[in-house]
Amino acid sequence: MRLSGTRRDVGDLRRRYRKLAVGATAAFVVLAARAVQLQGIEHEAWAAAAQENVTRRIPLPASRGLIRDTVGRIVADNRPAFDVLVTPYLFDLEQDLPRLASVANLDEATRRDIAARIERLPPRRRTHQIVVLRDVDRDRAAAIEQASLSLPGVDVVPRAQRIYPFGTLAAHAIGYLNEVSAAELERDVDDVYRPGDRVGRAGVEREWEALLRGRRGEQRLLVDVRGRPQRAADTGGLAAGAVRRDPVPGRDVTLTIDMDLMRAIDRAFRGHPSGAAVVVEVHTGRVRALYAKPAFDPNELSGRIRPEAYAALLDNPFRPLIDKTTFETYFPGSTFKPIAALAALAQDGFDPGARVTCTGVHEIGRERKRCTQVHGEVDLRAAIVRSCNVYFYRLAELVGLQSLNLMAQRFGFGEPTGIGLPSEASGFLATREWYERHFGRWRTGYALNTAIGQGNTRVTLLQLAMAYAAIANGGTLYQPLLVERISEPDGTPIAHFEPRVRRRVGVPREHLALLVDGLYGVVNDPQGTAYDARIPDGVPIAGKTGTAEVRGRLAGAEELKRAWYFRRDHAWFAGFAPAGDPHVAIAVLVEHGGGGGRYAAPIAMQILQEYLGTTGAAEASGRGR
Amino acid sequence: MRLGRRAREAFDWPLFIAVAALAVIGVINLYSASSSESARLAEIYVTQIYWLTLGAGTAVLVAAIDYRHYERLAWWLYGGATVLLGLVLLVGKTIRGSSRWIEVAGFTLQPSEIVKLAVLVALAKVLHRDPRSEERSLRDLLAPGLVLALPMVLILLQPDLGTAVLLALIFATVMLLVPLRRRSLVTLLALAVGAAPLGWHFVLADYQRDRLRAFFDPTTDVLDSGWHARQSLIAIGSGGLWGKGFMQGTQNQLHFLPDQYTDFPFAVWAEEQGLLGVLLLLALYAFVVLRGLHVASLARDRFGAVLAVGVCAFLFWHTVINLGMVMGLLPVVGVTLPLFSYGGSNVFATLVGIGLLTNVSIRRFST
Numbered sequence: 001m002r003l004s005g006t007r008r009d010v011g012d013l014r015r016r017y018r019k020l021a022v023g024a025t026a027a028f029v030v031l032a033a034r035a036v037q038l039q040g041i042e043h044e045a046w047a048a049a050a051q052e053n054v055t056r057r058i059p060l061p062a063s064r065g066l067i068r069d070t071v072g073r074i075v076a077d078n079r080p081a082f083d084v085l086v087t088p089y090l091f092d093l094e095q096d097l098p099r100l101a102s103v104a105n106l107d108e109a110t111r112r113d114i115a116a117r118i119e120r121l122p123p124r125r126r127t128h129q130i131v132v133l134r135d136v137d138r139d140r141a142a143a144i145e146q147a148s149l150s151l152p153g154v155d156v157v158p159r160a161q162r163i164y165p166f167g168t169l170a171a172h173a174i175g176y177l178n179e180v181s182a183a184e185l186e187r188d189v190d191d192v193y194r195p196g197d198r199v200g201r202a203g204v205e206r207e208w209e210a211l212l213r214g215r216r217g218e219q220r221l222l223v224d225v226r227g228r229p230q231r232a233a234d235t236g237g238l239a240a241g242a243v244r245r246d247p248v249p250g251r252d253v254t255l256t257i258d259m260d261l262m263r264a265i266d267r268a269f270r271g272h273p274s275g276a277a278v279v280v281e282v283h284t285g286r287v288r289a290l291y292a293k294p295a296f297d298p299n300e301l302s303g304r305i306r307p308e309a310y311a312a313l314l315d316n317p318f319r320p321l322i323d324k325t326t327f328e329t330y331f332p333g334s335t336f337k338p339i340a341a342l343a344a345l346a347q348d349g350f351d352p353g354a355r356v357t358c359t360g361v362h363e364i365g366r367e368r369k370r371c372t373q374v375h376g377e378v379d380l381r382a383a384i385v386r387s388c389n390v391y392f393y394r395l396a397e398l399v400g401l402q403s404l405n406l407m408a409q410r411f412g413f414g415e416p417t418g419i420g421l422p423s424e425a426s427g428f429l430a431t432r433e434w435y436e437r438h439f440g441r442w443r444t445g446y447a448l449n450t451a452i453g454q455g456n457t458r459v460t461l462l463q464l465a466m467a468y469a470a471i472a473n474g475g476t477l478y479q480p481l482l483v484e485r486i487s488e489p490d491g492t493p494i495a496h497f498e499p500r501v502r503r504r505v506g507v508p509r510e511h512l513a514l515l516v517d518g519l520y521g522v523v524n525d526p527q528g529t530a531y532d533a534r535i536p537d538g539v540p541i542a543g544k545t546g547t548a549e550v551r552g553r554l555a556g557a558e559e560l561k562r563a564w565y566f567r568r569d570h571a572w573f574a575g576f577a578p579a580g581d582p583h584v585a586i587a588v589l590v591e592h593g594g595g596g597g598r599y600a601a602p603i604a605m606q607i608l609q610e611y612l613g614t615t616g617a618a619e620a621s622g623r624g625r
Numbered sequence: 626m627r628l629g630r631r632a633r634e635a636f637d638w639p640l641f642i643a644v645a646a647l648a649v650i651g652v653i654n655l656y657s658a659s660s661s662e663s664a665r666l667a668e669i670y671v672t673q674i675y676w677l678t679l680g681a682g683t684a685v686l687v688a689a690i691d692y693r694h695y696e697r698l699a700w701w702l703y704g705g706a707t708v709l710l711g712l713v714l715l716v717g718k719t720i721r722g723s724s725r726w727i728e729v730a731g732f733t734l735q736p737s738e739i740v741k742l743a744v745l746v747a748l749a750k751v752l753h754r755d756p757r758s759e760e761r762s763l764r765d766l767l768a769p770g771l772v773l774a775l776p777m778v779l780i781l782l783q784p785d786l787g788t789a790v791l792l793a794l795i796f797a798t799v800m801l802l803v804p805l806r807r808r809s810l811v812t813l814l815a816l817a818v819g820a821a822p823l824g825w826h827f828v829l830a831d832y833q834r835d836r837l838r839a840f841f842d843p844t845t846d847v848l849d850s851g852w853h854a855r856q857s858l859i860a861i862g863s864g865g866l867w868g869k870g871f872m873q874g875t876q877n878q879l880h881f882l883p884d885q886y887t888d889f890p891f892a893v894w895a896e897e898q899g900l901l902g903v904l905l906l907l908a909l910y911a912f913v914v915l916r917g918l919h920v921a922s923l924a925r926d927r928f929g930a931v932l933a934v935g936v937c938a939f940l941f942w943h944t945v946i947n948l949g950m951v952m953g954l955l956p957v958v959g960v961t962l963p964l965f966s967y968g969g970s971n972v973f974a975t976l977v978g979i980g981l982l983t984n985v986s987i988r989r990f991s992t
Contacts (some may be wrong), residue, residue: 043862
């Protein structure tokens, strides 16, 4: 066979082989170096990424602790609810959504809403589950769960929904939950919360959040790329397989609040749109009632509240979101007079029997201050019983602002009571310096106004109730006790809170006795300002009415339509019962109610009568069971 | 056609052992890569063995016939392969919008793989017939250029950009053997730079542009091609020094690796065998390529030399582009790893190429 190829000169090619070999070697060296970089230097980071790939952490939520009232009625409970979650990148909008819609029986609007929400997501968020349906009922949840076997992107997740069986009652004190915010998640370095978790937002729910929420558990699964769990046995022991850490349930909190009493107060407030009441035990400081009206419904706030509903809460002129017992402060009006009286009694040379003539008017400089009526000749007792302003103007001239403030401080005004609620106000005691700063110069009239609770002294209802408790118990100012005890879910007690004394007010017993006698007269003397409100043959009650003028609350002309109402005075009653052997102290405020004797006192009487009039209740709360 | 004693003695045992080692490792790796797949795919390592056997048999045949016969038949081979390529466009099997395969007796054949070898043979003939040692001008490149152009156009029509680029690279590498005038070289480079934007707009498909974008800016998409590339890096990096062990790679076994038996088998190997396994593999590939250049340097004529360099270029570019892609140094393009990737036509073409190399090697002393 004749082959065409004869040996020809290949010499000129030879020089090129070396260059090709060098080039090829260089390429392989680069690849080797890259391998060293990936597998040697950066190994740990990539290994972590591989582990993250195959690990799916399923959070096991801890059940939130319950909140009970003092006799064990549950005021914050959990009920099972089912949410439907979708992992967008596993979920095909064309195929899977119609199937989900038919299984879950969704209407067209919901379906479009889900599609829109998924389409809005940026690609990098598509691996994160989103909640598409919240709180579906049990039957639908079961149906979706069944179908989710063939809908890999869909999960039905059980969750506990917080419910508040008493609704608006004690809502401010108990609080509510809502979803943890992005900013909070950012700050959450200990990884306590996950997106979608609920956090206590007010009241006890917020204050005791750390104990109530418990600790989340975790189930770690080995998964493949579609997120399907693998059994370690099936995969030849690829990884450790499933690891489980059980959740620790939250602790239960038992309050000192008595929901029966709360109901009684609610009944007593019927017909009044806005007000508040506080009942505390005089010998322990246990808070039996924190009532503010109107209140929000924590069930509504803890669920998915519609923006309109929330706007309505904000717009409501009676301010349902404001806690009127511990957060809002008021001019105490005549309920402050006992403090002025005690300040005077502490003064050397003050004679409580000395009489002052009330002509219905008190002149100071060019100003004429009016009294409620012409009282004639009054001593201290009569001035308290009949609430004579002129007497207290004279008294204030004698005592001075500083002594009034000092006595108020001893009874806890001007500082928080320490009840342990997230936003407790401290109230305000205006000093001479403060007046000079705000009104240019000091005038004696300011001290006079302060003595009758119309200066710039501001108090919370709780402060007032605690002060009256101290008057009733012989001079011991307690720290109000709202939480009775903490216990494990099975009832094992963890902490029990004993009454705590803040201080002895340092007022001689005979001064207090004089004062209490006057307060008794307010209700029981025919001339007393609360005499008409008393319940004959009822529980003996002592206390003081107050009618506080309302200033500066009106701004816009739009509100003038309602001005007739919002210019009305606040009606007050503060006192204690039974008068001979005091058990509880009470502070009642009817916002814009008018005269205290006429509007606040009857409410207080009704509450105390209902609470103490039936021996059962008195015993139940008598010594904290 | 009996081989002489000398030819038998000249048989390149080191090359044979390196290639055999790659083939065996490749099958073992495919076994692991496909072990978690459904039954149909789990058997692909068996199919791979069939193809290896077929390829090896053909390679023996190819090596046995003196390569000078191929020189004589070069245009017939070239013509036949090109016809096959044309056939693909007419009766080809279309997968994912691209027709690259034809079915012959139950086998699926990818003619573009065979064409690479046919182009090499034709190119070797052209250069063989042009033994001048002086520098060439652009006009001298016309004939070899045409040899490339015809199959290139047919492949681009499929469309299969990866193979076309690969063919061009192999061609360019072989042409490095021929000295070129500096002016011509500059002109060529200028043309290439000028053509790049045109290629971006008119040749590349949307998904190809996306892949390139994802490569240069990995943050643009996490779930698509960038995601694949990243999963490959995770597999390799997490393998570490010693690897996770045979069949123990989580990235592979739990399907995080895309196309783990076609485009990404190296990632499977790297994850399960670690850096040591990777270096062994790189050494084997480098050895085969360098050994091939050695064969070229000993070839008895220009035809054999060009053919040997061509086979080296074929192996080199397949290997380097695939590994560069899997290790995140190059964009994701569908280029297979010789003897490692599942795919009959490529295995077949690779082994036939090795057969040609052996042919050149054992006939270096014959006259």
